[in-house]
Amino acid sequence: MSSIAQQHTSSFSVRDLELKLKQVRLAHPEQSLPSPPSSDSGSSSPKQESEESYFLRSLKECLAIYEEPSRPRSESLALLSDEEVIMLANNGNIATYALEKLFGMDQLERAVRIRRAILSRASTTGTLESSSIPYENYDYSRVLGACCENVVGYIPIPLGVAGPLTVDGKQYPIPMATAEGTLVASTSRGCKALNSGGGVSTVLVGDGMTRGPAIDFPSAIQAGKAKAWIDSAEGHAALREAFESTSRFAKLKSLKTAIAGRTLYVRFATTTGDAMGMNMISKGTEKALEAMQKRFPEMVVLALSGNYCTDKKPAAINWIEGRGKSVVAEAVIPGHVVKTVLKTTVRDLCNLNVKKNLMGSAMAGSIGGFNAHAANILTAIFLATGQDPAQNVESSMCMTLMEPTGLNGEDLLVSVTMPCIEVGTVGGGTVLAPQQGVLDMLGVRGAHPQQPGQNAQTLARIIASAVLAGELSLLSALAAGHLIKAHMAHNRSQVNTPAASVPVTPGAGFASRA
Numbered sequence: 001m002s003s004i005a006q007q008h009t010s011s012f013s014v015r016d017l018e019l020k021l022k023q024v025r026l027a028h029p030e031q032s033l034p035s036p037p038s039s040d041s042g043s044s045s046p047k048q049e050s051e052e053s054y055f056l057r058s059l060k061e062c063l064a065i066y067e068e069p070s071r072p073r074s075e076s077l078a079l080l081s082d083e084e085v086i087m088l089a090n091n092g093n094i095a096t097y098a099l100e101k102l103f104g105m106d107q108l109e110r111a112v113r114i115r116r117a118i119l120s121r122a123s124t125t126g127t128l129e130s131s132s133i134p135y136e137n138y139d140y141s142r143v144l145g146a147c148c149e150n151v152v153g154y155i156p157i158p159l160g161v162a163g164p165l166t167v168d169g170k171q172y173p174i175p176m177a178t179a180e181g182t183l184v185a186s187t188s189r190g191c192k193a194l195n196s197g198g199g200v201s202t203v204l205v206g207d208g209m210t211r212g213p214a215i216d217f218p219s220a221i222q223a224g225k226a227k228a229w230i231d232s233a234e235g236h237a238a239l240r241e242a243f244e245s246t247s248r249f250a251k252l253k254s255l256k257t258a259i260a261g262r263t264l265y266v267r268f269a270t271t272t273g274d275a276m277g278m279n280m281i282s283k284g285t286e287k288a289l290e291a292m293q294k295r296f297p298e299m300v301v302l303a304l305s306g307n308y309c310t311d312k313k314p315a316a317i318n319w320i321e322g323r324g325k326s327v328v329a330e331a332v333i334p335g336h337v338v339k340t341v342l343k344t345t346v347r348d349l350c351n352l353n354v355k356k357n358l359m360g361s362a363m364a365g366s367i368g369g370f371n372a373h374a375a376n377i378l379t380a381i382f383l384a385t386g387q388d389p390a391q392n393v394e395s396s397m398c399m400t401l402m403e404p405t406g407l408n409g410e411d412l413l414v415s416v417t418m419p420c421i422e423v424g425t426v427g428g429g430t431v432l433a434p435q436q437g438v439l440d441m442l443g444v445r446g447a448h449p450q451q452p453g454q455n456a457q458t459l460a461r462i463i464a465s466a467v468l469a470g471e472l473s474l475l476s477a478l479a480a481g482h483l484i485k486a487h488m489a490h491n492r493s494q495v496n497t498p499a500a501s502v503p504v505t506p507g508a509g510f511a512s513r514a
């Protein structure tokens with residue numbers, strides 16, 4: 001037996017051996033294998049070593065099979081048992097993260113199973129192998145090279161549906177993936193109130209994804225010359241030509257320049273069809289900078305992203321200029337519906353909106369946070385529809401406005417203004433089958449056949465409208481003092497709150513949980 005195999009077996013318990021035998025049986029059901037020693041035979045005995053060596057080929061033999069030059073690696077790996085592949089990985093012959101690439105498309109689930117085993121055995125904490133994290137029956141071909149590396153399974157999140165909600169005259173279910181009980185109920189109540197007033201009207205006031213590289217020049221004078229060139233018609237045209245050569249859909253809209261010392265920042269803004277567009281715009285920006293470099297050989301591109309974009313971070317530039325889709329959603333709710341469905345009054349709602357969403361957020365020094373919980377609704381829809389969840393940072397920026405309208409001001413005029421909804425129906429997590437199922441529910445999956453960009457824009461309009469529903473319902477619950485009652489009913493698990501989570505009062509043992 002090789003030294004590696006000996007190293008392995010010397011620390012095996014009988015339980016390990018039983019587990020291994022089970023795995024080998026699963027990998028080779030056609031072979032008849034011996035039973036492991038019984039669990040009462042003690043641990044780490046010489047007998048175990050001989051049993052182990054009986055069903056595991058030696059490292060040398062496995063390497064010879066794996067490295068056989070006349071066969072593709074995927075075929076060689078198919079000849080090895082899971083345990084033998086694990087042995088090769090543990091010996092450093094196979095990178096654990098490269099398993100899918102080596103196994104090939106028809107053994108993707110096996111790659112995930114083996115990775116779980118390798119990581120479990122290396123772990124000093126929990127084990128993945130026997131964990132409740134699911135991994136079977138998932139289409140890993142859509143993940144590979146697109147959505148995730150070093151995959152060990154997937155995390156299911158409950159998916160609820162609020163609504164339907166009437167948006168621009170059409171009814172949509174509102175899909176929400178969330179673990180916060182009350183969100184779907186609350187949004188549904190908002191939808192009911194909105195529908196009774198005829199639904200939501202939306203206006204798309206901007207569409208442009210942005211990327212803002214940082215470029216150094218030897219002096220501020222040289223940086224200034226480059227800025228002037230970009231701002232000129234000639235410079236703009238040269239950058240546009242280079243940029244647009246990289247994509248059929250990304251079209252350059254504007255270039256905003258700014259200087260700090262000798263560093264130049266350029267904010268490229270482009271339409272990106274039905275894609276959210278960050279890969280597309282980054283690819284185009286790189287090409288445009290290559291063209292610029294030819295004219296300004298002294299310039300140094302410090303980073304394709306110089307945070308002047310600004311992606312996945314709070315920033316006033318997004319709030320002011322917009323990023324992705326900029327949408328306003330508006331509705332009128334009859335006063336009697338405010339009373340019967342929302343259990344409050346137009347006056348109380350308007351007053352609370354000013355004092356909380358506008359003044360309270362101003363007191364807190366907020367940028368773009370003039371709302372109650374836009375992030376709740378937006379993030380739940382992002383997760384359900386395969387959006388990049390980190391972009392909820394800027395996408396959730398929102399100002400909620402309420403004022404009395406109609407005869408004697410008895411009805412409510414309500415709107416949300418959301419300048420940065422960054423969504424796509426093509427690319428990123430939208431390629432995954434369950435997320436595509438959700439996009440299908442909304443009728444916006446993939447590329448719009450006639451007008452590229454329209455599917456993504458419709459999704460942004462739906463999201464803003466759903467945020468409007470969420471804002472109405474939470475504000476109403478707060479105005480009526482119903483918040484905690486609702487969360488105790490919908491948002492506190494009766495099953496899993498462990499007794500051990502009872503807080504300890506210093507010096508007094510466990511506090512009682514009355």
Ligand SMILES: CC(C)(COP(=O)([O-])OP(=O)([O-])OC[C@H]1O[C@@H](n2cnc3c(N)ncnc32)[C@H](O)[C@@H]1OP(=O)([O-])[O-])[C@@H](O)C(=O)NCCC(=O)NCCSC(=O)C[C@@](C)(O)CC(=O)[O-]
Nearest residue numbers: 095096097098149150278305306307308309310311312390
């Ligand atoms: C991709 C790398 C790591 C390659 O980097 P590399 O140096 O070419 O990789 P390598 O092949 O030399 O391998 C080095 C190590 O990387 C790891 N590694 C390498 N490949 C894999 C793999 N397939 N699966 C798992 N791990 C991998 C692995 O640890 C490996 O070590 P080893 O184990 O081989 O000794 C590198 O180019 C990189 O880190 N790029 C940055 C990508 C990134 O961080 N993207 C974030 C998304 S961008 C965004 O969302 C926000 C943004 C950008 O807009 C924010 C802003 O404005 O700044």
Ligand SMILES: NC(=O)C1=CN([C@@H]2O[C@H](COP(=O)(O)OP(=O)(O)OC[C@H]3O[C@@H](n4cnc5c(N)ncnc54)[C@H](OP(=O)(O)O)[C@@H]3O)[C@@H](O)[C@H]2O)C=CC1
Nearest residue numbers: 247248249273274275276277278279280388427428447452
């Ligand atoms: N690179 C980065 O810095 C960042 C990347 N990301 C990640 O980027 C990914 C999303 O990038 P994104 O550019 O949206 O998607 P993709 O990288 O998937 O690009 C979209 C692709 O779809 C093609 N396409 C086909 N039909 C259409 C259509 N109707 N509209 C638009 N494109 C179409 C495009 O064609 P064509 O080739 O002609 O353009 C392009 O090849 C996400 O995974 C996200 O997490 C997030 C933040 C930053």
